[in-house]
Amino acid sequence: MGRIAVLIADMFEDSEYTKPVQAFEEAGHEVVRLGLKAGATVMGKRGGTEVRVDRAVRNATPDDFDALLIPGGFSPDILRGDAHAVEFVRAFMESGKPVFAICHGPQLLISARVLKGRRVTGWRSIVQDLRNAGADYIDAEVVVDRNLVTSRQPADIPAFVRESLKKLK
Numbered sequence: 548m549g550r551i552a553v554l555i556a557d558m559f560e561d562s563e564y565t566k567p568v569q570a571f572e573e574a575g576h577e578v579v580r581l582g583l584k585a586g587a588t589v590m591g592k593r594g595g596t597e598v599r600v601d602r603a604v605r606n607a608t609p610d611d612f613d614a615l616l617i618p619g620g621f622s623p624d625i626l627r628g629d630a631h632a633v634e635f636v637r638a639f640m641e642s643g644k645p646v647f648a649i650c651h652g653p654q655l656l657i658s659a660r661v662l663k664g665r666r667v668t669g670w671r672s673i674v675q676d677l678r679n680a681g682a683d684y685i686d687a688e689v690v691v692d693r694n695l696v697t698s699r700q701p702a703d704i705p706a707f708v709r710e711s712l713k714k715l716k
Contacts, residue, residue: 549613558621619650
């Protein structure tokens with residue numbers, strides 16, 4: 548089965564991490580949590596979910612993984628301030644391997660400058676940012692464009708997980 552990187556920092560949207568990770572693990576995939584500092588504990592914005600970072604993103608490469616998950620919340624905004632996280636996301640998108648981004652997750656894709664000409668969705672407050680990045684914004688529960696799977700919000704998680712799992716087959 549595949550090895551999935553989850554790029555995460557404090558204030559992630561709890562359900563956008565927990566539900567996809569649970570589905571990936573139940574399907575037999577290994578999940579590795581990447582963050583700014585190995586061994587750090589990051590907290591979900593709802594305060595109930597603690598995640599221990601397995602590896603620092605600065606020490607990771609897309610070659611180590613089969614797919615990438617970027618949960619939403621405030622986490623993507625924190626991560627896009629880190630050059631290593633942005634470069635990792637850029638390289639992952641360029642690799643052609645599956646990338647799953649939900650809610651505010653596409654903010655990292657904007658900073659990585661990989662959305663020009665791509666069909667995407669995301670949280671309503673980043674719609675103009677997506678368009679400014681050259682993306683074709685689609686208001687749908689899930690949008691699949693080649694290796695990229697995006698969704699708007701926690702209510703879209705079932706469709707997001709379904710399409711993400713298809714990409715892992």
